[in-house]
Amino acid sequence: MKRSHLVKVAMIVLLSLGSLGIVGGSFFLRKAFSSSSEPGVITDTSRYQEIRQQILSDNDYVKHFPDELPSGTENVRIAYSTGVYQGSTYFQVRLKKSTENIEKLLSQYRRQAKHQYRGGSTNDHANQPNGVPTTFFYTSDAAAESFPASYEILVLDAQDQGKPGFKWHRGNSYGVAIDTSASEIVYWAETW
Template identity: 70%
Template sequence: MKRSHIVKLTMIVFFSLGSVGVVGGSFFLRRAFSSSSQSQVITDISRYQEIRQQLWQNQEAIKHFPAEIPKDTENLRIAYSPGVSQASIFFQARLKQSPAEIQKLQKHYRKLAKHQYRGGNSNDHTTFPNGVPTTFFYTSDAGGDSFPPSYEILVLNAQDKGTPGFKWNHGNSYGVAIDNTSSEIVYWSEAW
């Protein structure tokens, strides 16, 4: 074989290996990136204690959540997302209790609330004069992102951690949403 043929053959082998490396590498990088960029929402109610005690970092923002789910609770739903990259982190627990207990909780949280809204979601509440971000209805049975008008959203705290000129770019808020007609309360905390 001539030297020029060996050089050509070597070049073909290197280019082939390089192409396989680029294609294979991009496939594995894309898979790794896509699986880490998709936030999985945890809805398994058996993980409530784990989320509340271990996974949620800001314990101050969930101190209003029940330490334990009351025995008489019906229709328990949870939604927890650890967030990925720029996605918000949220935790919600929705439960049904007796009408008397719901009224007692509503009276208690109204006294503590810094902001109050009727229905809607975080995007709606932010647009009100002196409005603050709240949450979306992650534990809804209907799959919508807004609370029906029967829900009273009581914001216990909201902190703007944005930059001047870009208000609420980052921050957190927490509180409860209460529906007297269905005797439900939704405990929520969200950070973005």
């Protein structure tokens, strides 16, 4: 009877260690193959088309994004996350363009914008009188959350789907952020 008890304890210990090994191993494998320092954020530019098509099939928040990334473009950055919270998603693409092209895009998007901000982040913008949520600077070269003052943030649309008394609990917003001095444009879309 003592021996069967010892066998059962040994089996429980072995099964526990095996389970722990599987969980720990999968965690380390996921970390090793992740292309971003943030879990669940895709930064691989070769996946741009796939991500855009996936989002476009669900809604039209990314219609203003380029159909494809221009070939030979340097310093392209993307950030895509389905978020840790249910329903939370962001997609952002940062491109460098010619000065003439940036000026044209700025003029075009200024006419379409429903809200305009200079620098800052979604928290800064949403907390202004009649402000709306925008985005953080996910494609920044630094760990900055806010856009520098050189960026003009143009909100093409923002829809509040929150409950009365809890504004912007759910919603979406999309637009562009343009820095004419750096000849850069950041396309963004967020839902939460």
